[in-house]
Amino acid sequence: MSGDKVIFVDTNVVVGFLNRDMFIVDLLNRYSSLCGLLYVSVIVEIEAMSFSKLSDDEVHFLKKFFKSNFHQVNLDPNIADITARFRRESKIKLPDALIAATAMSMNAPLLTRNIKDFKKVLGLKIISI
Numbered sequence: 528m529s530g531d532k533v534i535f536v537d538t539n540v541v542v543g544f545l546n547r548d549m550f551i552v553d554l555l556n557r558y559s560s561l562c563g564l565l566y567v568s569v570i571v572e573i574e575a576m577s578f579s580k581l582s583d584d585e586v587h588f589l590k591k592f593f594k595s596n597f598h599q600v601n602l603d604p605n606i607a608d609i610t611a612r613f614r615r616e617s618k619i620k621l622p623d624a625l626i627a628a629t630a631m632s633m634n635a636p637l638l639t640r641n642i643k644d645f646k647k648v649l650g651l652k653i654i655s656i
Contacts, residue, residue: 532562535630536597537639538574538622540656541567545575545592554656558638559596567597568629570622600629617647627651 536555543551559565572593576586593599600606602625609628613619619627623641627648630637636652639645645653 533564533566533633533635534558534562534654535566535568535626535633535635535637536571537626537637537641537645538571539640540638541571541575543640545589551656554638565597566600566629566633566635567593568626569599569601570625570629572599574622600633602629606632613648616649619644619647624648 540551540555544555555565572589575593576589581589606625606628609631610621610624613624613627614621617624623644627637627645631648631651636654637645638654638656640656642653642655645651
């Protein structure tokens with residue numbers, strides 16, 4: 528891995544990190560130290576902060592966690608176009624299509640525990656854990 532490699536992180540990996548899954552903690556720490564650039568789509572933050580049982584303090588913690596550990600990529604017209612194409616072609620759920628489109632728009636691999644849906648997206652680079 529080179530120092531300028533971009534890695535996109537899926538929601539399920541973030542949740543594993545927050546749940547202190549040591550395999551994921553170690554993996555993200557290794558990618559972060561080797562690459563320095565861990566990215567998430569805005570939808571990953573939305574998904575993580577949407578759990579119904581989160582307290583206001585936990586939501587505040589999550590906001591700080593994302594800001595401190597990831598670069599957020601917001602939706603733009605190019606990502607919207609790619610997302611719509613993925614939905615038409617692959618029939619995957621909108622959040623997954625947004626995550627895949629965001630990674631694809633930056634020509635970056637997606638680090639995920641859920642290859643089932645993402646493998647339907649032609650051309651998406653996936654790092655399965």
